[in-house]
Amino acid sequence: MPVIVPPHQPSQQTLTSDVRQQFSAGSAMVPESGEGVTRTCRRRSQLRVPGWRPGRSGSASVRVGCCGRSFPTRGAPVRLVTRNCTIRTPAGRSATVNQHTRQGPLTTTEKRLPKTSGGMSNRLVDPTANVLLGTASPLAVSPSNRRFRAAMVGLGKQGREDHLPALAASPSVDLVAVCDADDKAVALVESEYHVPGYTNVVDLLDGEDLDFVVVAVPHHAGRDVVLAAAAHGVHVLKEKPLATSLDEAQEITEACQAAGIELMVTLQRRFNPVYTTFPQLYDQIGEPFLFEASYTMAVDPSSGWRGSNRLAGGGCIIDMGYHIIDTLLWYFGMPDHVLAHTAAVARPELDYDAEDTAVLHLSYDSGLFGTVLLSRCIAPKTEVIRAIGTRGSVVLERGRIRRLDNDGTAVEALARENAWPSAAAAQLDHFRRVLMDQRPNVSGAEAHLAHAAVVTAAYASAASGQMVDPKELIA
Template identity: 25%
Template sequence: MSKIKVAVIGCGAIAQRRHIPEYEQNPNVELVAFCDPVIERAEKYAEKHGAKAYADYKELLAKEKVDAVSVCTPNALHAAVAIAAANAGAHVLVEKPMAGSAEEGRAMIEAASRNGVYLMVGHNQRLMPPHVKAKEILDSGKLGRVLTFRTSFGHPGPEGWSVDGKGSWFFRKGEAIMGAMGDLGVHKSDFIRYLLNDEVADIAAFVGTIHKEGTDVDDNATCILRMKSGAIGTLVASWTQYKGGDNSTVLWCENGVMEIGTGAGDQVEVKLRNGSVETYKVGAMATNEKQTDSGVINEFVNCLVTNTPPSISGEEGLRSLQVILAAFESQATGKVIAL
């Protein structure tokens, strides 16, 4: 089988730390083009792979015949780049949040469908080993129905992660559209939907900028969710967890409690009402400090190799995005928003 020709558009932190290294490790992939407005970033990888470097994604798509594209640009460009790639006949893997608005998200889904290509959103939380295990346990039914939950994702903020530090696009609303909610909150709205196999029915939220100076994007959010099943819980996203960052989820169920990533980040603990305790150490979750394989690239490439539509589809990405957009609406109006 010939290798899948891939272009990476946007060569910042997420491309450098996850997409490019994970493509490099995949035997089915040939990296043929890189694009970044800071051309030196693209040239560095182009040189390494005998590929082409571009400053403009439109020029790349016009000149290169690629099978697939990773969209690793600032959030505001996700839709435009993804639609252009789909129109060029390339399968698309787009970073989260998939878009800045529901309209953009729908346009991306429509473009992929019209061009007969796949659209996958990089919601890596579904693929983290503790989360895969938690889903398996919950689906087994041993815990019964989920009654209440909390899910949280926080770290010190993108200044330590982004290639541009404090000058990062993450802090500029025109490019980022949203802050901690687009960076972390959307991961958790996606994860809780996936884990509970349920949709958010209503959301009330406080979203604001509490501590990051000189930015007009949110650095914290606390949301209350009611699911269609009736389960209620909280979702927290934070860029100000300067010590003791968090990526944990706790589910209180009819038959006991499941704690995911609460103590050691690599484990799932099930405490049943009958007194038994089960601990599953299943491998670590990727963090900004400790880059383990996110699983996203292998999942995407596998979809292309086996001709299987991605489970983390554009439609799934859109549903997870709509939860976050509703949280902003709740903050703006002071009302509970029905989805």
């Protein structure tokens, strides 16, 4: 008689044959042995199936049960059964399988997949037959039936005002927990959103069944949070910057790749139609040869951890300037040379060492060059990117973009009111689709090595007074 290994038994529990009456087809079944069968709980362990992933090439794994994979002792053979399961092949084709049975060692691996409207996701993948094995909904379910479990890590202003409302309002994501080192902040959000709170991210990851975390923590705390999530096989939606240094960015990237998780850095401008229109207009101004960008505001440069080079990794370049650097990399690509000048003298009565103002000169071997002004101490708040070509220019401001001819006459323009409130929700929805292989991750960890290289080059140039090639830093 076979012994059924159910997906929800406690860790290290020895099973006997009489438990098989309690569970239906779809469980893993192994031949009964004299000592019974042991199920080991490996919560959120991350393993790979070489050469296969639903809908694309690469490796994949699937989540089994509520807390890990089930397997027999001593590598005993296992039979996996499914009934009437619609599956998706690597080529993207769907098929229906009736009573599919696979005999052999249980070598299938797991990945954290979102829950479906039908409840707990108990799934096994057969990489040989390319079928989904188990009783839960198939991989190819529609977006409306797919729900994700997420936690908010970091309950500062950005977490409370941007990400928490987006999570709470999402039709496809359930906010199931929050975490912050400040127990008072946790208590307030617990009562407002009626979810459990944690003051330690490892406790959160151990205590909750999560698909991903949204991370909005001080720069110096980001690394440990991401590495902990990767170790638990939990995806990450992270506030900028990716890291406080290039070495740290490379460490995070490697950890995410090794764990097989997605990390996406949040950058609102990528989801704003005014900014996404720029490349279309830029193509119409002839041969571009010059650009200028500025992002300035008047805030307290000594405020909290942001005033400390040690904690923030820098000042206006790596913090607010990260948005502009991302936008310029998006529009023009990686510069070949960076020359930077920085200062931390605008508010001598305050105690801080992170730069409050910086000017960057970026140049490209193509002949394009430009300047970037960043400051925490220049009012009013202003954000402008202007590109000049042989047949006109494009001027991008915070809520408006215009294409001008060579005499400055507006040829076309686009304006958007209330451009920012929906950014957090749009990013959340995009990340959900990334996890379902419906959208590319255009802001992943590996892509942000370029950002880290430009930031590192800027600080190296400011220290040495010499031009620095950021491409050489990641060659």
